[in-house]
Amino acid sequence: MARPSPPAPRQAxxxxxxxAPAPGLAARLDPRGKVVVALAYSLLxxxxxxxxAPALGLGFSLGLAVWSGLGWRVFWRRALAVNAFVAFxxxxxxxxLGLGPAGGQITLSYNPQGLALAGLITxxxxxxxxxVVALLGSSQINDIFHAxxxxxxxxxxxxxxxxxxxxxxxxxxxxxxxxxxxxxxCFTPGSNLHTYRSLAQLIGVLVLRSLDRSERVYQAxxxxxxxxTFWLLDHFHWRRRDTVFCSLGGAAILSxxxxxxxxxxxx
Amino acid sequence: xxxSEGVLSAPVLAGGAALSAAGLALGLKKMDYDRLPRVAxxxxxxxxxxxxxxxxxxxxxxxxxxxxxxxxxxxAAFPAIFVGLTLQAILFQFGxxxxxxxxxxxxxxxxxICYYACAPWLRRGRAALLLASFAxxxxxxxxxxxxxxxxxxxxGEAFLTSAAAIVLASLPGMALEGVITSLAVxxxxxxxxxxxxxxxx
Numbered sequence: 178m179a180r181p182s183p184p185a186p187r188q189a190x191x192x193x194x195x196x197a198p199a200p201g202l203a204a205r206l207d208p209r210g211k212v213v214v215a216l217a218y219s220l221l222x223x224x225x226x227x228x229x230a231p232a233l234g235l236g237f238s239l240g241l242a243v244w245s246g247l248g249w250r251v252f253w254r255r256a257l258a259v260n261a262f263v264a265f266x267x268x269x270x271x272x273x274l275g276l277g278p279a280g281g282q283i284t285l286s287y288n289p290q291g292l293a294l295a296g297l298i299t300x301x302x303x304x305x306x307x308x309v310v311a312l313l314g315s316s317q318i319n320d321i322f323h324a325x326x327x328x329x330x331x332x333x334x335x336x337x338x339x340x341x342x343x344x345x346x347x348x349x350x351x352x353x354x355x356x357x358x359x360x361x362x363c364f365t366p367g368s369n370l371h372t373y374r375s376l377a378q379l380i381g382v383l384v385l386r387s388l389d390r391s392e393r394v395y396q397a398x399x400x401x402x403x404x405x406t407f408w409l410l411d412h413f414h415w416r417r418r419d420t421v422f423c424s425l426g427g428a429a430i431l432s433x434x435x436x437x438x439x440x441x442x443x444x
Numbered sequence: 445x446x447x448s449e450g451v452l453s454a455p456v457l458a459g460g461a462a463l464s465a466a467g468l469a470l471g472l473k474k475m476d477y478d479r480l481p482r483v484a485x486x487x488x489x490x491x492x493x494x495x496x497x498x499x500x501x502x503x504x505x506x507x508x509x510x511x512x513x514x515x516x517x518x519x520a521a522f523p524a525i526f527v528g529l530t531l532q533a534i535l536f537q538f539g540x541x542x543x544x545x546x547x548x549x550x551x552x553x554x555x556x557i558c559y560y561a562c563a564p565w566l567r568r569g570r571a572a573l574l575l576a577s578f579a580x581x582x583x584x585x586x587x588x589x590x591x592x593x594x595x596x597x598x599x600g601e602a603f604l605t606s607a608a609a610i611v612l613a614s615l616p617g618m619a620l621e622g623v624i625t626s627l628a629v630x631x632x633x634x635x636x637x638x639x640x641x642x643x644x645x
Contacts, residue, residue, distance in 0.1 A: 194535065196535055215541065216541060219449060219540065219541050219542045220542055222449075222450065223449055223450050223452075223457065223542045224454050224457075231450070255536065255537040258446075258536055258537050258538055259448050259449075259537050262446060262447065262448040262451075263448060265606065265609075266451070266606060269605045269606040269609050270602055270603070270605070270606060272605045273601075273602070273604070273605060274604045274605045274608060285605070288602065290602065291602050294600075294602055297450075298448070298450050298451055300450075301449060301450025301451075302448040302449045302450045302451070302540075304450075305449040305450060305540060305542075306448075306449060306537045306540065309533075309534075309537070309540070309541060310537065313534050314534070314535075318531070318534065318535075321534065331472060333472045333475065333477070333480065333523075334468070334472060334523060334526075334527075336480060336484075337480060337483060337484050337487070337523055337524075337527055338527050338530070340480065340481055340484035340485070341484040341485075341487045341488050341491075341527045341528075341531075342531065344484060344485050344488045345488040345491055345492070345531075347488070348485065348488040348489050348491075348492050349488075349492045352492045352493075366498070366499050367499055368499050368500055368501055372498070372499065373498065373620070373623055373624055373627060374627050376496060376498060376624065377623075377624045377625075377627030377628040377630075377631060378627070378628070378631045380489075380493045380496075380509075380512075380624070380628045381628045381631035381632050381635065382631075382635075383489045383492065383493065384486065384489055384512075384516070384628075384632065385632070385635060385636060385639075387482075387485040387486055387488065387489045388482060388485070388486070388639075388645065390485055391481040391482040391484070391485040391486075392481075392482075394481045394485070395478060395480075395481040395482075398481065403477075405477045
């Protein structure tokens, strides 16, 4: 009866790895439905050739983002990550690389169509990221992996996901501890061989510790009867609100598809 | 460089997904259940290590480490890189969900190539080890940048300039990646000689 796991207490740090979704409407939905809708929506928008559907989609995604109740901070940081690449494209898409008439020398020519393409990509990238964060960012990561197991992802891969995410935090703490120990010994990073050697050795130490720890983890798993099956103890309960959400999501995806491709189908 | 959503064309996305699925299937098949915790924890280490920013002059670069992943894991680099990229797509929005196939393939294939090309040299002398691991670090990032550029270029001629810029921009990172990989492998050989060159861990 324990589906979606209770949200972890909010922490003062805002590092994205300390992922603690706020309780809200979106957090209570079945992650299986959210994963399927998020994937279908991303694919549809990613494949749109024209700007109309992505523009409508951006409005729809903004609505989703507000509805998810995650707060603008969650979106702000990721918006920067997404739009860094978008800005890079704005910089380079309007310029076409070519070979000069004599061959050999490389020429750059202005290409105004590149700007339209950059605009289209900006719409798509932002529409998709807002929706994905609103839907998947409102679930616990473990619940998403769990939903993937129910959606028939290979069991080995899901086990790898769960163990990876579980020990990601352990290894990060280990890393921060080692960095602290280095800082206490007056290590200040700079562009020199000493810095690179120290950090390479830090990575080496982390590799060795993770290998040793993995032996203990595996032995502990064997002690608890691990024989290759990763048992799913929790089973999600599909509720009426999930059906409502999926039908609404499906309707939105269908209508965006019709807006984009309906004309060509009609003709 | 992480290609954001909505950039690549449908055939490129589909091709990347199919190639990655094949690599994942092979990687999972070669990874027995007793190797699973090792691969999972190493993936966690590489994820953490890729968040380290190294100072280079006035700026800084972050590590990719797919060369080291390949040297240690062999074909299991595919699942290891896939889980890392999926988490990144969910948590940081680097890359995104639709591009997962393309991004996994362009990072993991160079790792597997490094495994076959460079790992056998790790059992030779000190110079061979340093050179081979430098080549693994440098080459894996170079190949990854080239594959990323190729996926952009195949999505449309208009991306040619951006593709060239990506390869040029990752050049300093490649050299640093080579240095770090060779120093890390050298450390691993001193600390645990049995680890290297005896097949994937």
